[in-house]
Amino acid sequence: MALSAALLLGGMTTLAGCSVADNVVGGVVDEVRGGVDDAVTDVLGGAGVSTDGNVPNGFPTDAVPLTGTVAGGGAGTDATGWVVRTTLANAGEFAAAQTALEGAGFEGSAVNADETSGFGTFTSDRYTVILTVTTGSDDVVTATYVVTPAA
Numbered sequence: 001m002a003l004s005a006a007l008l009l010g011g012m013t014t015l016a017g018c019s020v021a022d023n024v025v026g027g028v029v030d031e032v033r034g035g036v037d038d039a040v041t042d043v044l045g046g047a048g049v050s051t052d053g054n055v056p057n058g059f060p061t062d063a064v065p066l067t068g069t070v071a072g073g074g075a076g077t078d079a080t081g082w083v084v085r086t087t088l089a090n091a092g093e094f095a096a097a098q099t100a101l102e103g104a105g106f107e108g109s110a111v112n113a114d115e116t117s118g119f120g121t122f123t124s125d126r127y128t129v130i131l132t133v134t135t136g137s138d139d140v141v142t143a144t145y146v147v148t149p150a151a
Helices: 002-015 019-044 091-103
Strands: 069-075 082-088 107-113 117-123 127-135 141-149
Touching: 082 091, 091 107, 091 117, 091 127, 091 141
Parallel strands: none
Antiparallel strands: 069 082, 082 141, 107 117, 117 127, 127 141
């Protein structure tokens, strides 16, 4: 689903000035957000995401660089995965997050970004990271990192 959304969103950015395209792009972004929410639920096994300003216990900070100010996160049982949410100054910081992950040895795929959002999957020999950056209706920009051990 995320790959098809990325391909569709990539193709639709050239039509961004059209109201029909805006509606389609908005629908795709909503679908991607829903997919990320599903991934968060899967990784955490129903556990919630905290807003305490800390990464969750066991998060691999040595291997997965984060961009922005940590808002909170959650951990699955038995190190099955982690979620961290950070706040960013603007959605353009997706590029900085991508660069940090690639600099740490991750390879990006299905990566796409525009002025209000970004998403991609990043893999290394140790972890897979699904990164999304979204701008809320309140103009708060949030990065969500869904991290799982590599298969």
